[in-house]
Amino acid sequence: MRGNPLNLTPEVEANPLLSDSWSRSLRYGLEPTADDFPRLHSRELADRLASHRRLQQLTQPVIDSLSRKVTDLQSVVVLSDASGLVLHTFGDMQAMDKAQRVALAPGNLWSESGRGTNAIGTALAIDDSCEIEGRQHFLARNQDLYCAAVPLQSPDGRVAGVLDISGPASYPHHQTLAWVKGAAKQIEYLWVKQSLHPQQWLMSLHPRPEKLDSVDELLLVFEDNLLTAGNRLAMRRLGLSAAELGQMTFGQLFPDLPQQAVDVPQPLWVAGQRFYYRLRPPARVSVAVTPPPGLRLPFSTPREGEKLLRLLNAGIALCIEGETGCGKEHISRMLHQHSRWRSGKFVAINCAAIPESLIESELFGYQPGAFTGASKNGYPGKIREADGGVLFLDEIGDMPVTLQTRLLRILQEKEVTPLGASQSLPVNFAVICATHRNLAQRVAEGTFREDLFYRLREFALTLPPLRQWPARAAFIRQLWHDLGGEKRRIALSSALVDRLAACPWPGNVRQLQSLLKVLLALAEEGETLETDALPEEYRAAPAPAPVAGGRQQHDARLIAQTLASFDGNISKAAQALGVARSTLYRRGARTGGR
Numbered sequence: 274m275r276g277n278p279l280n281l282t283p284e285v286e287a288n289p290l291l292s293d294s295w296s297r298s299l300r301y302g303l304e305p306t307a308d309d310f311p312r313l314h315s316r317e318l319a320d321r322l323a324s325h326r327r328l329q330q331l332t333q334p335v336i337d338s339l340s341r342k343v344t345d346l347q348s349v350v351v352l353s354d355a356s357g358l359v360l361h362t363f364g365d366m367q368a369m370d371k372a373q374r375v376a377l378a379p380g381n382l383w384s385e386s387g388r389g390t391n392a393i394g395t396a397l398a399i400d401d402s403c404e405i406e407g408r409q410h411f412l413a414r415n416q417d418l419y420c421a422a423v424p425l426q427s428p429d430g431r432v433a434g435v436l437d438i439s440g441p442a443s444y445p446h447h448q449t450l451a452w453v454k455g456a457a458k459q460i461e462y463l464w465v466k467q468s469l470h471p472q473q474w475l476m477s478l479h480p481r482p483e484k485l486d487s488v489d490e491l492l493l494v495f496e497d498n499l500l501t502a503g504n505r506l507a508m509r510r511l512g513l514s515a516a517e518l519g520q521m522t523f524g525q526l527f528p529d530l531p532q533q534a535v536d537v538p539q540p541l542w543v544a545g546q547r548f549y550y551r552l553r554p555p556a557r558v559s560v561a562v563t564p565p566p567g568l569r570l571p572f573s574t575p576r577e578g579e580k581l582l583r584l585l586n587a588g589i590a591l592c593i594e595g596e597t598g599c600g601k602e603h604i605s606r607m608l609h610q611h612s613r614w615r616s617g618k619f620v621a622i623n624c625a626a627i628p629e630s631l632i633e634s635e636l637f638g639y640q641p642g643a644f645t646g647a648s649k650n651g652y653p654g655k656i657r658e659a660d661g662g663v664l665f666l667d668e669i670g671d672m673p674v675t676l677q678t679r680l681l682r683i684l685q686e687k688e689v690t691p692l693g694a695s696q697s698l699p700v701n702f703a704v705i706c707a708t709h710r711n712l713a714q715r716v717a718e719g720t721f722r723e724d725l726f727y728r729l730r731e732f733a734l735t736l737p738p739l740r741q742w743p744a745r746a747a748f749i750r751q752l753w754h755d756l757g758g759e760k761r762r763i764a765l766s767s768a769l770v771d772r773l774a775a776c777p778w779p780g781n782v783r784q785l786q787s788l789l790k791v792l793l794a795l796a797e798e799g800e801t802l803e804t805d806a807l808p809e810e811y812r813a814a815p816a817p818a819p820v821a822g823g824r825q826q827h828d829a830r831l832i833a834q835t836l837a838s839f840d841g842n843i844s845k846a847a848q849a850l851g852v853a854r855s856t857l858y859r860r861g862a863r864t865g866g867r
């Protein structure tokens with residue numbers, strides 16, 4: 274048919290929302306007569322439900338009253354996740370015919386790519402509310418249904434799921450879309466208010482002062498002076514996008530307004546429109562920490578550093594990959610100190626070093642007497658310690674799969690339930706993870722959850738090994754200065770620095786730092802160190818080639834040389850290497866055993 278190559282019905286063709294959606298459905302390769310439909314097995318569904326507990330808890334009271342309203346229309350309320358997967362169906366389904374009951378039950382996937390034009394899938398595709406009635410549905414098998422859906426937005430600006438009302442198309446649905454929109458507005462309002470952290474500012478705005486303190490309020494949340502969250506009403510009305518959260522400052526949004534508590538509604542002009550606003554200061558004032566001057570990354574440009582900071586400020590999960598010792602933790606600590614999370618702690622967890630049986634209590638904490646041997650005072654756990662700060666997950670690739678599920682849930686719901694507790698506690702933190710493993714390969718092998726992989730790797734950064742850093746000589750001199758070389762009036766000759774800059778450094782900065790500590794411990798005040806001060810393996814030109822199992826072999830050699838320099842005195846060698854004596858005993862025993 275000319276002008277209508279997709280053979281759309283006149284009703285669909287006349288409505289751009291529908292014709293676009295039908296075109297997409299056809300492009301997905303769907304057939305209107307298709308009778309099979311995507312559905313999740315109960316085990317996978319249980320897993321997905323567990324990771325959306327917060328969404329369900331938040332929506333439950335609003336949905337309960339909504340489902341009572343739609344009973345007379347023989348309709349049900351459906352809650353889906355952001356992929357269109359039905360998580361819960363509320364209301365009486367008995368009045369529906371069997372096919373509809375089956376199709377709307379939890380576990381069904383109502384994405385547009387799975388079922389063509391339908392309210393849940395199309396609302397997700399256009400990120401807006403919509404109603405799809407009878408023959409407007411793409412699949413013939415759904416054409417007895419009426420559905421109205423609204424995407425739900427979490428305070429961090431992400432689409433978290435969809436709220437939908439579905440029922441027989443034969444009933445009148447004059448108010449249904451308005452009801453579902455009102456419920457979604459209420460959920461998004463409660464979500465912002467309930468996840469407010471004591472260190473955050475809350476701004477509420479509305480063109481009419483009497484509407485303040487109602488679900489119609491526009492809500493904005495600031496941490497320090499950074500905009501970090503808001504409800505959809507505010508973001509739409511003020512033209513803000515999720516990408517601006519963590520970037521936009523109070524001053525950029527309201528240039529003429531001081532960031533001061535305002536209790537009695539005051540007028541305010543924004544984008545040519547008059548609003549009234551209140552500004553509630555944080556309940557717990559964070560210790561004002563002045564950010565240290567500019568972030569310097571020795572291996573890249575200042576712009577790269579600024580980019581990473583912006584991402585961290587926006588709450589984006591960073592995944593840092595790179596060889597051992599190249600500074601993954603060091604850079605994470607620097608980012609934390611410069612970020613909006615700096616008033617909270619930097620909490621590092623080595624996922625490979627904690628015994629599997631202890632990781633759970635270590636991460637999630639426990640109630641007094643939660644298990645035999647538990648401290649009688651309980652333990653808050655690392656995740657709660659990181660509240661307001663940065664949680665650094667080192668060697669994330671080694672986290673046991675069972676714990677990956679719990680970690681994912683915490684990252685999605687931003688709350689933690691200590692062992693033995695019945696109530697969960699809200700937490701707010703940024704996540705940086707590090708690994709020297711190939712995480713994608715672990716996902717392919719089935720030892721790392723794919724959903725956690727994407728959640729933790731919202732932005733991935735690969736640190737180059739030290740041998741590839743530009744300006745290595747300058748870095749070596751800086752490290753020497755930081756270790757106190759200049760203070761002790763001990764200099765490094767240019768020839769020595771050049772030799773070190775040419776080394777391959779399989780153990781990266783850790784190896785370089787250990788060597789410089791040894792040189793410093795052995796040198797006399799006022800001396801200038803030449804290449805002959807270097808241990809033999811560093812003296813020879815060309816520089817030593819990287820060896821298999823690099824770090825361990827290098828460490829063993831360095832330990833042996835240092836011990837020899839101090840005539841076998843373990844205390845002095847340990848001091849020179851900057852490690853505990855017990856480490857040297859342990860390493861000595863290991864290398865000696867080979």
Ligand SMILES: Nc1ncnc2c1ncn2[C@@H]1O[C@H](COP(=O)(O)OP(=O)(O)OP(=O)(O)O)[C@@H](O)[C@H]1O
Nearest residue numbers: 571596597598599600601602603604709782783786
């Ligand atoms: N840019 C840097 N400036 C100064 N010191 C650094 C720098 N990068 C790393 N270091 C130091 O090198 C050592 C190793 O760094 P770090 O622990 O961050 O490496 P890593 O990549 O996390 O190692 P691993 O993979 O073994 O955990 C630390 O003592 C750290 O302080």
